[in-house]
Amino acid sequence: MFIQTETTPNPATLKFLPGKIVLEQGTAEFRSETEAAAASPLAARLFAVPGVTGVFFGYDFITVTKEDADWQHLKPAILGTIMEHFMSGQPILADGALGAEENEEGEFYDEGDEAIVATIKELLATRVRPAVAQDGGDITFKGYRDGRVYLNMKGACSGCPSSTATLKHGVQKLLHHFIPEVQEVEAVM
Numbered sequence: 057m058f059i060q061t062e063t064t065p066n067p068a069t070l071k072f073l074p075g076k077i078v079l080e081q082g083t084a085e086f087r088s089e090t091e092a093a094a095a096s097p098l099a100a101r102l103f104a105v106p107g108v109t110g111v112f113f114g115y116d117f118i119t120v121t122k123e124d125a126d127w128q129h130l131k132p133a134i135l136g137t138i139m140e141h142f143m144s145g146q147p148i149l150a151d152g153a154l155g156a157e158e159n160e161e162g163e164f165y166d167e168g169d170e171a172i173v174a175t176i177k178e179l180l181a182t183r184v185r186p187a188v189a190q191d192g193g194d195i196t197f198k199g200y201r202d203g204r205v206y207l208n209m210k211g212a213c214s215g216c217p218s219s220t221a222t223l224k225h226g227v228q229k230l231l232h233h234f235i236p237e238v239q240e241v242e243a244v245m
Contacts, residue, residue, distance in 0.1 A: 085214075105130065107124065195210070
Protein backbone atom coordinates (compact mmCIF):
# COMPACT_ATOMS: atom_id res chain seq x y z
CA MET A 57 0.00 0.00 0.00
CA PHE A 58 1.36 3.40 -1.00
CA ILE A 59 0.07 6.45 0.89
CA GLN A 60 0.76 9.88 -0.57
CA THR A 61 0.99 12.98 1.57
CA GLU A 62 0.29 16.59 0.68
CA THR A 63 0.83 19.76 2.60
CA THR A 64 -2.16 22.00 3.28
CA PRO A 65 -2.39 25.78 3.76
CA ASN A 66 -2.55 24.99 7.49
CA PRO A 67 1.01 24.20 8.66
CA ALA A 68 -0.38 22.18 11.58
CA THR A 69 -2.28 19.82 9.25
CA LEU A 70 -1.10 17.25 6.70
CA LYS A 71 -3.25 15.47 4.11
CA PHE A 72 -2.85 11.69 3.65
CA LEU A 73 -4.12 9.99 0.47
CA PRO A 74 -4.30 6.21 0.95
CA GLY A 75 -5.36 5.53 -2.66
CA LYS A 76 -8.65 4.08 -1.40
CA ILE A 77 -12.07 5.45 -0.54
CA VAL A 78 -12.04 6.59 3.07
CA LEU A 79 -15.73 7.58 3.43
CA GLU A 80 -18.31 6.74 0.76
CA GLN A 81 -20.37 9.79 1.70
CA GLY A 82 -20.12 12.74 4.01
CA THR A 83 -17.21 13.70 6.20
CA ALA A 84 -16.23 13.04 9.80
CA GLU A 85 -14.17 15.17 12.12
CA PHE A 86 -12.73 14.25 15.50
CA ARG A 87 -11.20 16.79 17.87
CA SER A 88 -10.54 14.56 20.86
CA GLU A 89 -9.38 11.06 21.69
CA THR A 90 -12.61 10.41 23.60
CA GLU A 91 -14.79 11.43 20.66
CA ALA A 92 -12.71 9.28 18.29
CA ALA A 93 -12.78 6.20 20.53
CA ALA A 94 -16.57 6.06 20.39
CA ALA A 95 -16.96 6.54 16.65
CA SER A 96 -13.91 5.49 14.64
CA PRO A 97 -11.32 2.74 15.08
CA LEU A 98 -8.93 4.55 12.70
CA ALA A 99 -9.32 7.95 14.37
CA ALA A 100 -8.76 6.31 17.77
CA ARG A 101 -5.52 4.74 16.46
CA LEU A 102 -4.36 8.07 15.07
CA PHE A 103 -5.03 9.86 18.37
CA ALA A 104 -2.79 7.26 20.04
CA VAL A 105 0.14 8.83 18.14
CA PRO A 106 1.62 11.44 20.52
CA GLY A 107 1.07 14.97 19.21
CA VAL A 108 -2.08 14.28 17.15
CA THR A 109 -4.87 16.72 18.06
CA GLY A 110 -7.35 16.33 15.20
CA VAL A 111 -8.47 13.84 12.54
CA PHE A 112 -10.72 14.52 9.55
CA PHE A 113 -12.01 12.01 6.98
CA GLY A 114 -13.10 12.99 3.48
CA TYR A 115 -14.03 10.87 0.47
CA ASP A 116 -10.50 9.77 -0.41
CA PHE A 117 -8.29 11.50 2.14
CA ILE A 118 -7.45 11.80 5.81
CA THR A 119 -6.14 15.00 7.34
CA VAL A 120 -4.29 14.92 10.62
CA THR A 121 -3.65 17.96 12.78
CA LYS A 122 -0.74 18.08 15.20
CA GLU A 123 0.22 20.09 18.22
CA ASP A 124 3.85 21.01 18.82
CA ALA A 125 5.64 17.98 17.34
CA ASP A 126 7.58 18.06 14.07
CA TRP A 127 6.09 16.39 11.01
CA GLN A 128 9.36 14.55 10.37
CA HIS A 129 8.81 12.66 13.63
CA LEU A 130 5.03 12.25 13.39
CA LYS A 131 4.63 11.41 9.70
CA PRO A 132 6.18 7.88 9.81
CA ALA A 133 4.02 6.90 12.80
CA ILE A 134 0.86 8.25 11.12
CA LEU A 135 1.66 6.51 7.82
CA GLY A 136 2.21 3.23 9.68
CA THR A 137 -1.02 3.62 11.62
CA ILE A 138 -3.07 4.29 8.48
CA MET A 139 -1.47 1.38 6.63
CA GLU A 140 -2.02 -1.04 9.53
CA HIS A 141 -5.64 0.00 9.80
CA PHE A 142 -6.42 -0.50 6.11
CA MET A 143 -4.62 -3.86 6.10
CA SER A 144 -6.60 -5.00 9.16
CA GLY A 145 -9.90 -4.72 7.28
CA GLN A 146 -11.55 -2.82 10.14
CA PRO A 147 -14.12 -0.13 9.22
CA ILE A 148 -13.20 3.55 9.25
CA LEU A 149 -16.28 4.41 11.31
CA ALA A 150 -17.91 2.27 13.98
CA ASP A 151 -21.36 0.85 13.25
CA GLY A 152 -23.97 3.56 13.53
CA ALA A 153 -21.47 6.44 13.32
CA LEU A 154 -22.34 8.80 10.48
CA GLY A 155 -20.27 11.39 8.70
CA ALA A 156 -20.85 14.68 10.50
CA GLU A 157 -21.67 16.43 7.21
CA GLU A 158 -24.79 14.35 6.78
CA ASN A 159 -26.34 15.84 9.90
CA GLU A 160 -28.36 18.99 9.15
CA GLU A 161 -29.37 19.42 12.78
CA GLY A 162 -28.69 22.83 14.20
CA GLU A 163 -29.15 24.72 10.93
CA PHE A 164 -30.99 27.98 11.31
CA TYR A 165 -32.73 30.30 8.87
CA ASP A 166 -36.14 31.90 8.40
CA GLU A 167 -38.74 29.99 6.37
CA GLY A 168 -38.97 32.91 3.94
CA ASP A 169 -35.28 32.46 3.12
CA GLU A 170 -35.55 28.84 1.92
CA ALA A 171 -34.82 29.74 -1.73
CA ILE A 172 -31.72 31.73 -0.74
CA VAL A 173 -30.52 28.92 1.53
CA ALA A 174 -31.04 26.34 -1.24
CA THR A 175 -28.91 28.44 -3.59
CA ILE A 176 -26.22 28.92 -0.92
CA LYS A 177 -26.08 25.15 -0.34
CA GLU A 178 -25.89 24.44 -4.07
CA LEU A 179 -23.03 26.92 -4.55
CA LEU A 180 -21.19 25.46 -1.56
CA ALA A 181 -21.61 21.92 -2.91
CA THR A 182 -20.63 22.65 -6.51
CA ARG A 183 -18.08 25.46 -6.28
CA VAL A 184 -16.65 25.74 -2.78
CA ARG A 185 -16.46 22.29 -1.21
CA PRO A 186 -14.49 20.64 -4.05
CA ALA A 187 -11.83 23.37 -3.82
CA VAL A 188 -11.68 23.20 -0.03
CA ALA A 189 -11.40 19.38 -0.17
CA GLN A 190 -8.28 19.81 -2.32
CA ASP A 191 -6.72 21.50 0.71
CA GLY A 192 -7.80 18.70 3.06
CA GLY A 193 -10.85 20.28 4.60
CA ASP A 194 -14.55 20.86 4.29
CA ILE A 195 -17.00 23.70 4.71
CA THR A 196 -20.64 23.23 5.63
CA PHE A 197 -23.68 25.46 5.94
CA LYS A 198 -24.87 26.25 9.48
CA GLY A 199 -27.26 29.17 9.03
CA TYR A 200 -28.44 32.33 7.32
CA ARG A 201 -29.90 35.42 8.95
CA ASP A 202 -30.14 39.10 7.92
CA GLY A 203 -27.74 38.78 4.96
CA ARG A 204 -25.14 36.88 6.97
CA VAL A 205 -24.15 33.29 6.12
CA TYR A 206 -22.72 31.11 8.90
CA LEU A 207 -20.37 28.31 7.83
CA ASN A 208 -18.46 25.60 9.66
CA MET A 209 -14.84 25.05 8.62
CA LYS A 210 -13.53 21.50 9.17
CA GLY A 211 -10.36 19.50 8.75
CA ALA A 212 -7.35 21.44 7.50
CA CYS A 213 -9.52 24.56 7.21
CA SER A 214 -10.34 24.65 10.90
CA GLY A 215 -7.81 26.94 12.55
CA CYS A 216 -5.96 27.55 9.28
CA PRO A 217 -4.25 30.94 9.09
CA SER A 218 -5.67 31.52 5.60
CA SER A 219 -9.24 30.43 6.42
CA THR A 220 -10.36 34.01 7.07
CA ALA A 221 -9.08 35.05 3.65
CA THR A 222 -10.80 32.02 2.09
CA LEU A 223 -14.10 33.03 3.69
CA LYS A 224 -13.95 36.78 3.11
CA HIS A 225 -12.24 37.00 -0.27
CA GLY A 226 -13.38 33.74 -1.80
CA VAL A 227 -16.64 32.41 -0.44
CA GLN A 228 -18.19 35.76 0.49
CA LYS A 229 -17.48 37.26 -2.96
CA LEU A 230 -18.79 34.16 -4.73
CA LEU A 231 -22.02 34.04 -2.72
CA HIS A 232 -22.61 37.79 -3.03
CA HIS A 233 -22.06 37.60 -6.79
CA PHE A 234 -24.80 34.99 -7.21
CA ILE A 235 -26.99 36.06 -4.28
CA PRO A 236 -26.91 39.85 -3.74
CA GLU A 237 -28.76 39.41 -0.41
CA VAL A 238 -25.61 37.82 1.07
CA GLN A 239 -23.64 40.60 2.70
CA GLU A 240 -21.24 38.70 4.96
CA VAL A 241 -19.87 35.24 5.67
CA GLU A 242 -18.82 34.15 9.15
CA ALA A 243 -17.19 31.03 10.51
CA VAL A 244 -18.86 29.22 13.44
CA MET A 245 -18.12 26.00 15.29
